Amino acid sequence: MGRKGKSSKAALDKLNQKLDELSNTRDVLLSRLLEVDKNIALTRSKHAEISASSNNQPPISILPTEILVEILETCYSNLPEESRFYFPVYASLVSKEWRNIVQDTPSLWRTIEATPSHLNRLANYVQKCGGQGLEISFTAEVLDGELRATTALAMLMSKIDNWRDVTFSLDAPIARIVVPKLRGVSAPCLETLCFCHSDDITDHFVNLPLDMNAPRLSTMRVSQPPIDWGSNLYWELTSLRIDSCWNSTFIPLTIDDLCRSLRNCAPKLRELAVQLPVRNTHVGPVEVIELPELRSLEISESISVIKPTDSHAIFYTLATPAVEILSLADLGPYAWLVFIRSLMLDQIRYTNVMKLKLKSIPIHGNVRGYSHMERDSGGIGDNFIGAFPALRQLECSGDTDAACILRTLIKHLRLGHCSWPDLECLSVDRCDIPVLLTFVRTRAEHKKPVLVVRLPHHLSNEPLEAIEEYARVEYYNDP
Numbered sequence: 001m002g003r004k005g006k007s008s009k010a011a012l013d014k015l016n017q018k019l020d021e022l023s024n025t026r027d028v029l030l031s032r033l034l035e036v037d038k039n040i041a042l043t044r045s046k047h048a049e050i051s052a053s054s055n056n057q058p059p060i061s062i063l064p065t066e067i068l069v070e071i072l073e074t075c076y077s078n079l080p081e082e083s084r085f086y087f088p089v090y091a092s093l094v095s096k097e098w099r100n101i102v103q104d105t106p107s108l109w110r111t112i113e114a115t116p117s118h119l120n121r122l123a124n125y126v127q128k129c130g131g132q133g134l135e136i137s138f139t140a141e142v143l144d145g146e147l148r149a150t151t152a153l154a155m156l157m158s159k160i161d162n163w164r165d166v167t168f169s170l171d172a173p174i175a176r177i178v179v180p181k182l183r184g185v186s187a188p189c190l191e192t193l194c195f196c197h198s199d200d201i202t203d204h205f206v207n208l209p210l211d212m213n214a215p216r217l218s219t220m221r222v223s224q225p226p227i228d229w230g231s232n233l234y235w236e237l238t239s240l241r242i243d244s245c246w247n248s249t250f251i252p253l254t255i256d257d258l259c260r261s262l263r264n265c266a267p268k269l270r271e272l273a274v275q276l277p278v279r280n281t282h283v284g285p286v287e288v289i290e291l292p293e294l295r296s297l298e299i300s301e302s303i304s305v306i307k308p309t310d311s312h313a314i315f316y317t318l319a320t321p322a323v324e325i326l327s328l329a330d331l332g333p334y335a336w337l338v339f340i341r342s343l344m345l346d347q348i349r350y351t352n353v354m355k356l357k358l359k360s361i362p363i364h365g366n367v368r369g370y371s372h373m374e375r376d377s378g379g380i381g382d383n384f385i386g387a388f389p390a391l392r393q394l395e396c397s398g399d400t401d402a403a404c405i406l407r408t409l410i411k412h413l414r415l416g417h418c419s420w421p422d423l424e425c426l427s428v429d430r431c432d433i434p435v436l437l438t439f440v441r442t443r444a445e446h447k448k449p450v451l452v453v454r455l456p457h458h459l460s461n462e463p464l465e466a467i468e469e470y471a472r473v474e475y476y477n478d479p
Helices: 003-055 065-078 087-092 096-103 119-128 146-157 172-182 255-265 333-345 367-374 382-386 403-414 433-445
Strands: 111-114 134-140 163-170 192-197 219-223 239-243 271-276 296-301 325-329 355-359 393-401 425-430 452-456 472-476
Touching: 065 087, 065 096, 087 096, 111 119, 111 146, 119 146, 134 146, 134 172, 146 172, 163 172, 239 255, 333 382, 382 403, 393 403, 403 433, 425 433
Parallel strands: 111 134, 134 163, 163 192, 192 219, 219 239, 239 271, 271 296, 296 325, 325 355, 355 393, 393 425, 425 452, 452 472
Antiparallel strands: none
16 A cells, blocks of 8 residues: 555544544533433423412412301301400401401401490491491490590490390499480390499499380399399399499499399399399398299309498398309308308208309308307318208319318218218319318218319329329319
8 A cells, every 4th residue: 555545544544533522522412402401391390380389379369258258257256255356357457358358248347346435446347247246345434525425325326226245334424324325225136235334433323214125135244233223124134143342432232222123034034143242221031032943143242342241131032942053252251151141041942053163262160150050160061061962063263172061071971971962073273182082082982972073283293193093083274
Protein backbone atom coordinates (compact mmCIF):
# COMPACT_ATOMS: atom_id res chain seq x y z
CA MET A 1 0.00 0.00 0.00
CA GLY A 2 1.37 3.34 -1.02
CA ARG A 3 1.95 6.38 1.09
CA LYS A 4 -1.27 7.92 -0.13
CA GLY A 5 -3.34 4.92 0.86
CA LYS A 6 -1.91 4.88 4.40
CA SER A 7 -2.73 8.57 4.80
CA SER A 8 -6.35 8.02 3.74
CA LYS A 9 -6.77 5.10 6.16
CA ALA A 10 -5.53 7.19 9.11
CA ALA A 11 -7.94 10.00 8.24
CA LEU A 12 -10.87 7.56 8.13
CA ASP A 13 -9.95 6.11 11.54
CA LYS A 14 -9.97 9.57 13.07
CA LEU A 15 -13.32 10.38 11.51
CA ASN A 16 -14.81 7.09 12.77
CA GLN A 17 -13.49 7.84 16.23
CA LYS A 18 -14.96 11.32 16.07
CA LEU A 19 -18.31 9.90 14.94
CA ASP A 20 -18.31 7.44 17.83
CA GLU A 21 -17.60 10.25 20.30
CA LEU A 22 -20.35 12.39 18.84
CA SER A 23 -22.76 9.47 18.87
CA ASN A 24 -21.99 8.81 22.55
CA THR A 25 -22.40 12.47 23.34
CA ARG A 26 -25.74 12.47 21.51
CA ASP A 27 -26.95 9.46 23.52
CA VAL A 28 -25.96 11.17 26.77
CA LEU A 29 -27.71 14.38 25.76
CA LEU A 30 -30.83 12.49 24.67
CA SER A 31 -30.90 10.71 28.03
CA ARG A 32 -30.58 14.02 29.87
CA LEU A 33 -33.25 15.57 27.63
CA LEU A 34 -35.60 12.72 28.46
CA GLU A 35 -34.97 13.30 32.17
CA VAL A 36 -35.58 17.02 31.76
CA ASP A 37 -38.84 16.31 29.93
CA LYS A 38 -39.95 14.08 32.79
CA ASN A 39 -39.09 16.76 35.33
CA ILE A 40 -40.98 19.32 33.30
CA ALA A 41 -44.04 17.07 33.15
CA LEU A 42 -43.86 16.35 36.90
CA THR A 43 -43.46 20.05 37.72
CA ARG A 44 -46.38 20.96 35.51
CA SER A 45 -48.50 18.31 37.22
CA LYS A 46 -47.65 19.62 40.69
CA HIS A 47 -48.25 23.18 39.52
CA ALA A 48 -51.67 22.26 38.24
CA GLU A 49 -52.52 20.39 41.46
CA ILE A 50 -51.51 23.28 43.69
CA SER A 51 -53.28 25.80 41.49
CA ALA A 52 -56.46 23.75 41.59
CA SER A 53 -56.39 23.32 45.35
CA SER A 54 -55.68 27.01 45.97
CA ASN A 55 -58.69 27.98 43.91
CA ASN A 56 -61.04 25.50 45.62
CA GLN A 57 -63.39 26.68 48.40
CA PRO A 58 -63.46 24.98 51.84
CA PRO A 59 -65.70 21.90 51.87
CA ILE A 60 -68.26 23.59 54.12
CA SER A 61 -68.65 26.37 51.57
CA ILE A 62 -69.98 24.00 48.94
CA LEU A 63 -72.71 22.68 51.25
CA PRO A 64 -76.28 23.54 50.29
CA THR A 65 -77.60 26.55 52.18
CA GLU A 66 -80.25 24.45 53.92
CA ILE A 67 -77.59 22.11 55.38
CA LEU A 68 -75.42 25.01 56.54
CA VAL A 69 -78.42 26.65 58.22
CA GLU A 70 -79.20 23.40 60.03
CA ILE A 71 -75.59 23.17 61.24
CA LEU A 72 -75.66 26.75 62.53
CA GLU A 73 -78.99 26.20 64.28
CA THR A 74 -77.65 23.04 65.95
CA CYS A 75 -74.55 24.91 67.16
CA TYR A 76 -76.75 27.72 68.46
CA SER A 77 -79.07 25.38 70.34
CA ASN A 78 -76.18 23.55 72.01
CA LEU A 79 -74.56 26.73 73.32
CA PRO A 80 -74.99 27.79 76.96
CA GLU A 81 -77.76 30.36 77.29
CA GLU A 82 -75.33 33.15 78.15
CA SER A 83 -73.43 32.59 74.87
CA ARG A 84 -76.32 32.52 72.41
CA PHE A 85 -76.86 36.26 72.18
CA TYR A 86 -73.54 36.94 70.42
CA PHE A 87 -73.50 33.82 68.23
CA PRO A 88 -75.08 35.38 65.10
CA VAL A 89 -72.67 38.32 65.31
CA TYR A 90 -69.59 36.10 65.47
CA ALA A 91 -70.88 33.71 62.79
CA SER A 92 -71.43 36.67 60.45
CA LEU A 93 -67.72 37.48 60.57
CA VAL A 94 -66.65 34.18 58.95
CA SER A 95 -67.40 35.19 55.38
CA LYS A 96 -69.74 37.25 53.24
CA GLU A 97 -71.73 34.12 52.38
CA TRP A 98 -72.13 33.22 56.06
CA ARG A 99 -73.15 36.76 56.88
CA ASN A 100 -75.91 36.65 54.27
CA ILE A 101 -77.13 33.29 55.57
CA VAL A 102 -77.10 34.40 59.22
CA GLN A 103 -78.91 37.63 58.40
CA ASP A 104 -81.68 35.62 56.73
CA THR A 105 -82.04 33.01 59.53
CA PRO A 106 -84.43 34.37 62.23
CA SER A 107 -83.93 31.37 64.54
CA LEU A 108 -80.36 32.56 65.24
CA TRP A 109 -81.62 35.90 66.59
CA ARG A 110 -84.18 34.70 69.10
CA THR A 111 -82.03 35.39 72.19
CA ILE A 112 -82.12 39.11 72.99
CA GLU A 113 -80.22 40.89 75.76
CA ALA A 114 -81.85 44.30 75.84
CA THR A 115 -80.50 47.40 77.57
CA PRO A 116 -81.44 51.06 77.06
CA SER A 117 -77.79 51.87 76.34
CA HIS A 118 -77.68 49.78 73.12
CA LEU A 119 -80.84 50.72 71.22
CA ASN A 120 -79.35 50.25 67.74
CA ARG A 121 -78.25 46.73 68.55
CA LEU A 122 -81.67 45.98 70.03
CA ALA A 123 -83.39 47.31 66.89
CA ASN A 124 -81.21 45.02 64.77
CA TYR A 125 -82.18 41.93 66.76
CA VAL A 126 -85.87 42.85 66.82
CA GLN A 127 -85.82 43.29 63.05
CA LYS A 128 -84.16 39.95 62.34
CA CYS A 129 -85.80 37.65 64.91
CA GLY A 130 -88.92 37.11 62.80
CA GLY A 131 -91.72 35.08 64.34
CA GLN A 132 -89.56 32.87 66.56
CA GLY A 133 -90.32 32.27 70.22
CA LEU A 134 -88.04 34.82 71.92
CA GLU A 135 -85.79 34.53 74.96
CA ILE A 136 -85.46 38.08 76.29
CA SER A 137 -83.62 39.66 79.18
CA PHE A 138 -84.28 43.35 79.81
CA THR A 139 -81.98 45.17 82.23
CA ALA A 140 -82.65 48.82 83.02
CA GLU A 141 -81.85 51.29 85.78
CA VAL A 142 -82.82 54.86 86.47
CA LEU A 143 -79.36 56.01 85.37
CA ASP A 144 -80.15 54.77 81.83
CA GLY A 145 -82.82 57.42 81.51
CA GLU A 146 -86.59 57.10 81.34
CA LEU A 147 -86.80 57.87 77.60
CA ARG A 148 -84.26 55.26 76.57
CA ALA A 149 -85.84 52.68 78.89
CA THR A 150 -89.34 53.22 77.49
CA THR A 151 -87.95 53.15 73.92
CA ALA A 152 -86.27 49.81 74.55
CA LEU A 153 -89.44 48.44 76.12
CA ALA A 154 -91.51 49.61 73.15
CA MET A 155 -89.17 47.73 70.79
CA LEU A 156 -89.56 44.56 72.82
CA MET A 157 -93.34 44.91 73.11
CA SER A 158 -93.57 45.13 69.32
CA LYS A 159 -92.71 41.41 69.50
CA ILE A 160 -94.85 40.56 72.53
CA ASP A 161 -96.74 37.91 70.57
CA ASN A 162 -93.45 36.02 70.35
CA TRP A 163 -92.30 36.36 73.96
CA ARG A 164 -91.49 32.90 75.34
CA ASP A 165 -88.94 33.38 78.14
CA VAL A 166 -88.61 36.91 79.58
CA THR A 167 -86.50 38.24 82.44
CA PHE A 168 -86.86 41.78 83.79
CA SER A 169 -84.00 43.10 85.92
CA LEU A 170 -85.10 46.54 87.09
CA ASP A 171 -84.57 49.00 89.87
CA ALA A 172 -87.59 50.50 91.59
CA PRO A 173 -87.96 53.77 89.56
CA ILE A 174 -87.80 51.91 86.25
CA ALA A 175 -90.14 49.20 87.57
CA ARG A 176 -92.74 51.89 88.24
CA ILE A 177 -92.48 52.84 84.57
CA VAL A 178 -92.29 49.38 83.02
CA VAL A 179 -94.90 47.43 85.00
CA PRO A 180 -97.89 49.75 84.21
CA LYS A 181 -97.10 49.43 80.49
CA LEU A 182 -97.47 45.65 80.77
CA ARG A 183 -100.83 45.87 82.49
CA GLY A 184 -103.62 44.23 80.50
CA VAL A 185 -101.48 43.22 77.50
CA SER A 186 -101.63 39.79 75.89
CA ALA A 187 -98.59 37.52 75.62
CA PRO A 188 -100.00 34.35 74.06
CA CYS A 189 -96.70 32.42 73.88
CA LEU A 190 -95.16 33.49 77.19
CA GLU A 191 -94.08 30.43 79.22
CA THR A 192 -91.46 31.75 81.65
CA LEU A 193 -91.38 35.14 83.39
CA CYS A 194 -88.78 36.45 85.85
CA PHE A 195 -88.69 39.68 87.84
CA CYS A 196 -85.38 40.47 89.52
CA HIS A 197 -84.03 43.57 91.18
CA SER A 198 -80.96 45.17 89.62
CA ASP A 199 -77.63 45.33 91.43
CA ASP A 200 -77.88 49.08 91.91
CA ILE A 201 -80.53 49.43 94.61
CA THR A 202 -81.72 53.02 94.84
CA ASP A 203 -85.24 52.81 96.21
CA HIS A 204 -87.80 50.56 97.84
CA PHE A 205 -89.88 48.27 95.67
CA VAL A 206 -93.63 48.56 95.85
CA ASN A 207 -96.29 46.00 94.99
CA LEU A 208 -97.62 47.26 91.67
CA PRO A 209 -100.79 45.67 90.31
CA LEU A 210 -100.15 43.66 87.18
CA ASP A 211 -102.59 41.41 85.34
CA MET A 212 -101.68 40.03 81.92
CA ASN A 213 -103.29 37.65 79.49
CA ALA A 214 -100.62 34.93 79.42
CA PRO A 215 -102.49 31.63 79.03
CA ARG A 216 -99.32 29.53 78.59
CA LEU A 217 -97.38 30.99 81.52
CA SER A 218 -96.20 28.10 83.69
CA THR A 219 -92.92 29.20 85.29
CA MET A 220 -92.09 32.30 87.32
CA ARG A 221 -89.07 33.45 89.29
CA VAL A 222 -89.38 36.55 91.41
CA SER A 223 -86.76 38.31 93.50
CA GLN A 224 -88.13 41.17 95.57
CA PRO A 225 -90.78 41.53 92.85
CA PRO A 226 -92.42 44.86 92.08
CA ILE A 227 -95.70 43.17 91.18
CA ASP A 228 -98.55 42.51 93.55
CA TRP A 229 -98.72 39.03 95.07
CA GLY A 230 -102.35 38.73 94.02
CA SER A 231 -101.55 39.10 90.31
CA ASN A 232 -103.24 36.68 87.94
CA LEU A 233 -99.78 35.72 86.71
CA TYR A 234 -99.54 33.31 89.66
CA TRP A 235 -102.79 31.55 88.92
CA GLU A 236 -101.81 28.79 86.49
CA LEU A 237 -98.18 28.19 87.45
CA THR A 238 -96.56 24.79 87.67
CA SER A 239 -93.15 26.13 88.77
CA LEU A 240 -92.46 29.07 91.10
CA ARG A 241 -89.25 30.38 92.66
CA ILE A 242 -89.27 33.20 95.23
CA ASP A 243 -86.01 34.78 96.38
CA SER A 244 -85.98 37.01 99.43
CA CYS A 245 -83.61 39.06 101.55
CA TRP A 246 -83.76 41.61 104.34
CA ASN A 247 -81.58 44.68 104.57
CA SER A 248 -81.88 48.44 104.80
CA THR A 249 -83.54 48.58 101.36
CA PHE A 250 -85.67 45.46 101.17
CA ILE A 251 -88.28 44.22 103.58
CA PRO A 252 -88.73 40.45 103.22
CA LEU A 253 -91.91 38.89 102.00
CA THR A 254 -94.36 37.67 104.60
CA ILE A 255 -96.33 34.51 105.06
CA ASP A 256 -99.36 36.49 103.83
CA ASP A 257 -97.49 37.33 100.59
CA LEU A 258 -96.55 33.70 100.10
CA CYS A 259 -100.07 32.47 100.75
CA ARG A 260 -101.54 34.99 98.31
CA SER A 261 -99.19 33.88 95.55
CA LEU A 262 -99.73 30.17 96.23
CA ARG A 263 -103.44 30.14 96.91
CA ASN A 264 -104.55 30.17 93.26
CA CYS A 265 -101.77 28.08 91.74
CA ALA A 266 -101.76 25.48 94.53
CA PRO A 267 -103.80 22.84 92.64
CA LYS A 268 -101.32 22.73 89.73
CA LEU A 269 -97.97 23.70 91.24
CA ARG A 270 -95.31 20.99 90.82
CA GLU A 271 -92.07 22.84 91.64
CA LEU A 272 -91.58 25.42 94.39
CA ALA A 273 -88.40 27.12 95.63
CA VAL A 274 -88.53 29.66 98.44
CA GLN A 275 -85.65 31.63 99.90
CA LEU A 276 -85.92 32.72 103.51
CA PRO A 277 -86.53 34.98 105.34
CA VAL A 278 -90.30 34.82 105.09
CA ARG A 279 -91.68 36.77 108.02
CA ASN A 280 -94.61 35.58 110.05
CA THR A 281 -96.81 38.55 110.93
CA HIS A 282 -99.50 36.40 112.58
CA VAL A 283 -100.00 35.70 116.23
CA GLY A 284 -100.96 32.09 116.69
CA PRO A 285 -101.23 29.26 114.13
CA VAL A 286 -100.38 30.08 110.52
CA GLU A 287 -102.48 29.20 107.51
CA VAL A 288 -101.66 25.84 105.95
CA ILE A 289 -101.43 25.79 102.15
CA GLU A 290 -102.18 22.44 100.55
CA LEU A 291 -100.00 21.69 97.51
CA PRO A 292 -101.32 18.30 96.38
CA GLU A 293 -99.38 18.10 93.08
CA LEU A 294 -96.04 19.47 94.29
CA ARG A 295 -93.15 17.16 93.37
CA SER A 296 -90.09 19.33 94.09
CA LEU A 297 -89.60 21.65 97.08
CA GLU A 298 -86.49 23.76 97.73
CA ILE A 299 -86.04 25.95 100.82
CA SER A 300 -82.90 28.04 101.23
CA GLU A 301 -81.85 31.01 103.32
CA SER A 302 -80.29 34.21 101.99
CA ILE A 303 -77.42 36.07 103.58
CA SER A 304 -79.31 38.94 105.20
CA VAL A 305 -78.02 41.83 107.23
CA ILE A 306 -80.90 41.38 109.65
CA LYS A 307 -81.45 37.94 111.17
CA PRO A 308 -85.11 37.65 112.20
CA THR A 309 -86.24 34.86 114.47
CA ASP A 310 -89.82 34.86 113.18
CA SER A 311 -89.05 34.06 109.53
CA HIS A 312 -89.25 30.27 109.46
CA ALA A 313 -92.98 29.61 109.72
CA ILE A 314 -92.86 28.28 106.17
CA PHE A 315 -91.89 24.88 107.59
CA TYR A 316 -95.36 24.75 109.18
CA THR A 317 -97.22 26.45 106.33
CA LEU A 318 -96.74 24.06 103.41
CA ALA A 319 -98.51 20.72 103.20
CA THR A 320 -96.77 18.70 100.50
CA PRO A 321 -97.95 15.07 100.66
CA ALA A 322 -96.73 14.16 97.14
CA VAL A 323 -93.31 15.87 97.15
CA GLU A 324 -90.54 13.60 95.83
CA ILE A 325 -87.50 15.91 95.87
CA LEU A 326 -86.69 18.01 98.93
CA SER A 327 -83.76 20.47 98.84
CA LEU A 328 -82.54 22.41 101.86
CA ALA A 329 -79.71 24.87 101.28
CA ASP A 330 -77.69 27.32 103.38
CA LEU A 331 -80.00 27.17 106.37
CA GLY A 332 -78.68 28.79 109.53
CA PRO A 333 -78.73 26.90 112.85
CA TYR A 334 -82.03 28.44 113.93
CA ALA A 335 -83.76 27.69 110.61
CA TRP A 336 -82.48 24.11 110.78
CA LEU A 337 -83.80 23.73 114.32
CA VAL A 338 -87.23 25.00 113.27
CA PHE A 339 -87.26 22.49 110.42
CA ILE A 340 -86.41 19.65 112.82
CA ARG A 341 -89.13 20.77 115.23
CA SER A 342 -91.66 20.83 112.39
CA LEU A 343 -90.88 17.14 111.81
CA MET A 344 -91.72 16.38 115.43
CA LEU A 345 -95.19 17.80 114.98
CA ASP A 346 -95.96 16.24 111.62
CA GLN A 347 -94.03 13.37 110.05
CA ILE A 348 -96.36 12.58 107.17
CA ARG A 349 -95.61 15.52 104.86
CA TYR A 350 -92.39 14.01 103.45
CA THR A 351 -93.31 10.34 103.31
CA ASN A 352 -92.95 10.24 99.52
CA VAL A 353 -89.60 12.02 99.31
CA MET A 354 -87.20 9.92 97.24
CA LYS A 355 -84.34 12.43 96.88
CA LEU A 356 -83.05 14.61 99.74
CA LYS A 357 -80.49 17.34 99.00
CA LEU A 358 -78.73 19.06 101.90
CA LYS A 359 -76.36 21.89 100.99
CA SER A 360 -74.33 23.61 103.73
CA ILE A 361 -76.67 22.49 106.51
CA PRO A 362 -75.43 22.75 110.13
CA ILE A 363 -76.04 19.13 111.11
CA HIS A 364 -74.58 18.96 114.61
CA GLY A 365 -75.68 16.90 117.53
CA ASN A 366 -75.72 19.93 119.82
CA VAL A 367 -77.72 22.43 117.73
CA ARG A 368 -79.67 24.57 120.21
CA GLY A 369 -80.58 21.71 122.49
CA TYR A 370 -81.58 19.38 119.67
CA SER A 371 -79.30 16.57 120.81
CA HIS A 372 -80.83 16.76 124.26
CA MET A 373 -84.30 16.34 122.78
CA GLU A 374 -83.13 13.37 120.72
CA ARG A 375 -80.74 11.93 123.30
CA ASP A 376 -78.20 11.39 120.54
CA SER A 377 -75.13 13.62 120.71
CA GLY A 378 -73.33 12.08 117.75
CA GLY A 379 -76.11 11.62 115.22
CA ILE A 380 -79.02 13.45 113.70
CA GLY A 381 -81.85 11.85 115.62
CA ASP A 382 -84.73 9.51 114.91
CA ASN A 383 -87.30 12.15 114.02
CA PHE A 384 -85.29 13.27 111.01
CA ILE A 385 -84.64 9.71 109.81
CA GLY A 386 -88.27 8.69 110.29
CA ALA A 387 -89.57 11.62 108.24
CA PHE A 388 -88.25 10.14 104.95
CA PRO A 389 -89.19 6.45 104.84
CA ALA A 390 -89.12 6.22 101.02
CA LEU A 391 -85.71 7.87 100.51
CA ARG A 392 -83.63 6.55 97.59
CA GLN A 393 -80.98 9.25 97.11
CA LEU A 394 -79.17 11.36 99.71
CA GLU A 395 -76.99 14.25 98.51
CA CYS A 396 -74.89 16.17 101.06
CA SER A 397 -72.91 19.05 99.58
CA GLY A 398 -71.10 22.15 100.73
CA ASP A 399 -70.43 22.12 104.46
CA THR A 400 -72.98 19.44 105.25
CA ASP A 401 -71.32 16.67 107.28
CA ALA A 402 -72.96 13.43 106.23
CA ALA A 403 -71.29 11.52 109.09
CA CYS A 404 -73.94 12.77 111.54
CA ILE A 405 -76.67 11.12 109.46
CA LEU A 406 -74.71 7.94 108.82
CA ARG A 407 -73.97 7.39 112.53
CA THR A 408 -77.70 7.34 113.30
CA LEU A 409 -78.35 4.94 110.41
CA ILE A 410 -75.53 2.67 111.64
CA LYS A 411 -77.01 2.70 115.12
CA HIS A 412 -80.39 1.63 113.73
CA LEU A 413 -78.78 -1.21 111.79
CA ARG A 414 -76.96 -2.49 114.85
CA LEU A 415 -80.26 -2.48 116.71
CA GLY A 416 -81.75 -4.65 113.97
CA HIS A 417 -83.70 -1.95 112.11
CA CYS A 418 -82.81 -0.80 108.58
CA SER A 419 -83.94 2.79 108.16
CA TRP A 420 -84.22 4.08 104.61
CA PRO A 421 -84.33 0.53 103.19
CA ASP A 422 -84.64 1.82 99.60
CA LEU A 423 -81.52 4.02 99.75
CA GLU A 424 -79.52 3.35 96.59
CA CYS A 425 -77.28 6.38 96.04
CA LEU A 426 -75.24 8.40 98.53
CA SER A 427 -73.43 11.56 97.42
CA VAL A 428 -71.19 13.45 99.86
CA ASP A 429 -68.77 16.38 99.68
CA ARG A 430 -67.38 15.84 103.15
CA CYS A 431 -67.62 12.85 105.44
CA ASP A 432 -65.51 10.83 107.87
CA ILE A 433 -64.27 8.03 105.58
CA PRO A 434 -64.24 5.36 108.34
CA VAL A 435 -67.88 6.22 109.14
CA LEU A 436 -68.76 6.00 105.44
CA LEU A 437 -67.04 2.61 105.17
CA THR A 438 -68.82 1.32 108.25
CA PHE A 439 -72.16 2.40 106.84
CA VAL A 440 -71.82 0.79 103.39
CA ARG A 441 -70.37 -2.39 104.91
CA THR A 442 -73.13 -2.68 107.51
CA ARG A 443 -75.81 -2.08 104.86
CA ALA A 444 -74.30 -4.84 102.73
CA GLU A 445 -74.21 -7.20 105.69
CA HIS A 446 -77.92 -6.56 106.25
CA LYS A 447 -78.70 -7.34 102.58
CA LYS A 448 -79.62 -3.70 101.88
CA PRO A 449 -76.53 -2.50 100.00
CA VAL A 450 -76.00 1.04 98.79
CA LEU A 451 -75.45 0.69 95.07
CA VAL A 452 -73.57 3.95 94.32
CA VAL A 453 -71.38 6.20 96.45
CA ARG A 454 -70.51 9.53 94.79
CA LEU A 455 -67.47 11.42 96.08
CA PRO A 456 -65.68 14.63 95.04
CA HIS A 457 -62.78 14.16 92.66
CA HIS A 458 -60.18 15.31 95.19
CA LEU A 459 -60.83 12.10 97.14
CA SER A 460 -59.98 9.89 94.15
CA ASN A 461 -56.44 9.41 95.50
CA GLU A 462 -57.64 8.25 98.91
CA PRO A 463 -57.45 4.52 99.73
CA LEU A 464 -61.11 3.69 99.11
CA GLU A 465 -60.71 0.07 98.01
CA ALA A 466 -62.62 -1.12 101.07
CA ILE A 467 -65.66 0.97 100.10
CA GLU A 468 -65.46 -0.29 96.52
CA GLU A 469 -65.92 -3.83 97.82
CA TYR A 470 -69.49 -2.93 98.82
CA ALA A 471 -70.60 -0.18 96.40
CA ARG A 472 -69.71 1.38 93.07
CA VAL A 473 -67.71 4.56 93.67
CA GLU A 474 -68.14 7.46 91.26
CA TYR A 475 -66.27 10.75 91.31
CA TYR A 476 -67.53 14.17 90.32
CA ASN A 477 -65.71 17.45 89.82
CA ASP A 478 -65.43 19.63 92.89
CA PRO A 479 -67.71 22.69 92.73
